[in-house]
Amino acid sequence: MRLKVYHAANMAAAMDAVRAELGGDALILATRRTRDGVEVTAGVEAAPAPALPPMPVEVAAPRPVAAAPALGMQERKAMLEWHGVPGAICAKLQNGPLPFALQLSFRFAKLDLSAKAPPLMCVGPPGAGKTLTIARLATRLVLAGQAPLVITTDGQRAGAVEQLQAFTKLLGLELVVADDAVGVARALAGRTGPALIDTPGCDPFDPAAHAELAGIAARAQAYQALVLPAGLDPLESQDIGAAFRAGGASLLIATKTDIARRIGGLLAAAGAGLTLSEAGIGPGAADGLTSLTPAWLADRLLHRRSPGETQR
Amino acid sequence: MTPPTVFAQQRPAQKRPAQGRLGQIIAVASGKGGVGKTWFSVTLAHALTRAGARVLLVDWDLGLANLDVQLGLSPQSDLAAVLRDRLPLAGAVMHHPVGFDILAGSSGTGAISALDAGGLAYMLTATRALAEHYDYVICDLAAGIDPTVRRMAAFVDLLLVVVTDEPTSLTDAYAVLKLHRQDAPTPGNRARIVVNRATSPTSGTRTYTTLARACQTFLGQTPALAGIIRRDDRVADAIRRQMPFLARHPTSAAAVDVEAVARGILPGE
Numbered sequence: 338m339r340l341k342v343y344h345a346a347n348m349a350a351a352m353d354a355v356r357a358e359l360g361g362d363a364l365i366l367a368t369r370r371t372r373d374g375v376e377v378t379a380g381v382e383a384a385p386a387p388a389l390p391p392m393p394v395e396v397a398a399p400r401p402v403a404a405a406p407a408l409g410m411q412e413r414k415a416m417l418e419w420h421g422v423p424g425a426i427c428a429k430l431q432n433g434p435l436p437f438a439l440q441l442s443f444r445f446a447k448l449d450l451s452a453k454a455p456p457l458m459c460v461g462p463p464g465a466g467k468t469l470t471i472a473r474l475a476t477r478l479v480l481a482g483q484a485p486l487v488i489t490t491d492g493q494r495a496g497a498v499e500q501l502q503a504f505t506k507l508l509g510l511e512l513v514v515a516d517d518a519v520g521v522a523r524a525l526a527g528r529t530g531p532a533l534i535d536t537p538g539c540d541p542f543d544p545a546a547h548a549e550l551a552g553i554a555a556r557a558q559a560y561q562a563l564v565l566p567a568g569l570d571p572l573e574s575q576d577i578g579a580a581f582r583a584g585g586a587s588l589l590i591a592t593k594t595d596i597a598r599r600i601g602g603l604l605a606a607a608g609a610g611l612t613l614s615e616a617g618i619g620p621g622a623a624d625g626l627t628s629l630t631p632a633w634l635a636d637r638l639l640h641r642r643s644p645g646e647t648q649r
Numbered sequence: 650m651t652p653p654t655v656f657a658q659q660r661p662a663q664k665r666p667a668q669g670r671l672g673q674i675i676a677v678a679s680g681k682g683g684v685g686k687t688w689f690s691v692t693l694a695h696a697l698t699r700a701g702a703r704v705l706l707v708d709w710d711l712g713l714a715n716l717d718v719q720l721g722l723s724p725q726s727d728l729a730a731v732l733r734d735r736l737p738l739a740g741a742v743m744h745h746p747v748g749f750d751i752l753a754g755s756s757g758t759g760a761i762s763a764l765d766a767g768g769l770a771y772m773l774t775a776t777r778a779l780a781e782h783y784d785y786v787i788c789d790l791a792a793g794i795d796p797t798v799r800r801m802a803a804f805v806d807l808l809l810v811v812v813t814d815e816p817t818s819l820t821d822a823y824a825v826l827k828l829h830r831q832d833a834p835t836p837g838n839r840a841r842i843v844v845n846r847a848t849s850p851t852s853g854t855r856t857y858t859t860l861a862r863a864c865q866t867f868l869g870q871t872p873a874l875a876g877i878i879r880r881d882d883r884v885a886d887a888i889r890r891q892m893p894f895l896a897r898h899p900t901s902a903a904a905v906d907v908e909a910v911a912r913g914i915l916p917g918e
Contacts, residue, residue, distance in 0.1 A: 338820060338823045338824070338827075338863055338867060339820075340816050340819055340820045340823070340863075341816070342816055364862070364863065364866050364867070366859040366860075366862050366863055367855055367858065367859040367862070369855065378816070378819075378859055380820075380823075380863050380867075382867045385831075386824075386827060386828050386831055388831065389796055389799055389800065389803075389832055390796075392766060392769075392770060392800065394766065394767060394770035394774075395770075396770055396773045396774055396777075396804055397773075397774065397777050398834050398835070399674075399804065399805060399806045399833065399834065399835065399839060400672070400673065400674075400806045401806075402673065402806050402807045402838070402839060434861060434871045434873060434874065436865065436871055437838070437870075437871050437873065632865060
């Protein structure tokens with residue numbers, strides 16, 4: 338890593354200097370105000386290091402080490418409690434930097450939306466943001482030069498198809514309305530790119546609803562992502578997460594993180610064994626969804642949003 | 650004043666049973682020299698000893714050993730000597746009156762300029778065997794990132810990387826962490842960061858965050874913070890007098906901070 342410290346009158350001037358010297362890939366490592374303006378520490382990564390040649394003689398492998406010490410844990414605990422994170426999860430998040438602790442306690446994964454990946458099926462309670470999530474993922478794919486196949490099984494609810502169609506038309510994509518598992522499978526038979534499946538909102542605690550979703554997922558060989566607003570009551574979220582996990586969902590897409598203050602519900606739902614993948618962070622179709630990483634989540638958890646303050 | 654050398658004695662080979670010892674090997678690295686690595690190694694060893702652990706302090710800087718100098722010892726044998734003849738390491742272990750054992754580097758018997766692969770493998774294997782008699786073996790690594798230093802860092806159970814707020818120190822500490830991530834068989838969370846000479850806890854946190862952010866972005870992993878040690882003028886005083894810092898200034902800010910690092914390493918915290 339090449340590291341350099343810049344001093345400038347203001348942030349814009351400092352950033353210009355960083356870009357001029359280190360290029361667009363430079364990472365801003367630290368910024369702080371000084372008497373004369375700002376100080377920016379930036380770095381760029383150099384080439385990978387040469388590998389060590391193998392040892393001619395075997396030496397024993399290292400042993401496991403105890404967890405890292407607790408630093409600033411009181412503040413962290415208070416913050417997590419403010420978010421309503423369930424006690425059992427709070428206890429697991431008390432070691433090391435928060436992103437690291439999150440990584441240890443939860444599964445995180447980027448959505449695989451490649452052409453060869455199984456179709457992604459969004460499931461969840463009514464009003465969770467499933468259709469908008471499908472529209473956002475479709476937009477992301479189109480912007481990346483891919484034309485996804487978009488299918489909806491939500492043909493009954495008034496205006497449901499029209500809502501999704503408004504996006505697919507704009508994106509120049511065809512929207513297939515399927516009545517059941519057979520219809521979905523038929524639509525998927527000819528797919529050449531990624532596939533996204535929207536489903537009607539369902540009662541999380543109705544076994545029949547889960548059975549129907551599981552039937553579609555099995556037929557389509559799709560993976561189910563639970564779409565759930567981040568700001569719901571944590572205990573309720575925990576139960577909803579567990580119900581959909583039992584129904585076959587493996588991923589969690591947390592929506593509406595931008596219009597919630599406390600997001601303990603997000604962790605409670607993920608605690609049921611769902612892999613965190615995406616977070617809804619704004620109203621936009623193109624930029625309203627971001628990768629849900631440990632670093633993003635830690636930042637969101639440690640930042641208390643006051644009423645009237647807009648989310649970063 | 651009586652020099653501490655008088656108290657230091659050669660210790661006979663370990664005879665006591667190894668049961669119940671943690672046997673954890675901890676290396677202290679920094680990449681850049683002059684950031685307080687040797688001082689920190691000695692003080693950490695002392696702090697762990699005061700907490701009741703059985704500790705061996707080893708000078709792994711075979712080219713330019715100075716652990717013994719910092720502690721005012723005159724070892725009759727050292728690591729370089731026993732490695733040259735492939736003798737048991739325990740033969741060169743001496744006891745410091747404050748309670749921990751020391752294995753000096755190469756004072757007085759001539760430095761080993763380069764340890765060959767066989768010698769290094771012997772040393773690492775022998776260190777692991779010797780560690781069975783201790784709770785912690787603290788190894789003071791050489792500055793730099795040559796292949797020998799890399800292998801030593803990859804071998805240990807826990808790597809503590811000492812860093813200060815200077816850009817050169819940050820860059821070199823990052824290099825150590827990057828190589829460790831690449832070299833260690835299971836890097837996991839084996840490396841932790843120690844911020845030394847922090848002007849305040851806030852500035853120390855900033856130094857840690859700067860380094861952690863680079864690691865997170867470029868290496869995909871954030872090493873934990875082992876502790877922040879505040880700048881303390883009494884450190885230089887203790888080094889000049891060749892006395893263990895915790896013995897001379899046990900209540901100073903830096904002493905309190907190193908003891909906090911030790912508590913984070915001890916089990917049950």
